[in-house]
Amino acid sequence: QAQLVESGGGLVQAGGSLRLSCAASERTFSYYAMGWFRQAPGKEREFVAAISWSGGSTYYADSMKGRFTISRHNAKNTVYLQMNSLKPEDTAVYYCAATEYYSGSTYPYEYDYWGQGTQVTVSS
16 A cells, blocks of 8 residues: 655745655555645645656646646655746645556546645745
C-alpha cells in the first residue's frame, strides 16, 4: 500500500512560485500514475494535474496550463508540482494521489491512495 507525503506548501505573494513535492513509500512507485488535486474551503476537490507512469504524458486543468508543471523522479519515488505565477484563487490544500489504472484521470474516485495535503496560501 502506497503512502504519500506532500511538502513544500506555504505562504507566497501573488505572482510568486512554489514547488510541491510528494514522496511515496511504495517501492513500485513507477507502476502508479500520479495526480495533484486541490481543495479550497467550501469547495469540492479539484483536479490540478496528472502524470503517467513513465512521466511521458502529462495532463493539466485548463486554468493551470502554462503556469503549473508536473514531473516525477521514479528513482526518488517523488512527484513534483512546480507552480508559477500564483494567484490568490490558487489558495487551497493541495493533495497528491496515486492510481494503478487510470493514468491522466481527473476524477478523485479513480485514485487509490492519497496524501494528507499541504496548504498553499497566495496573498494579494
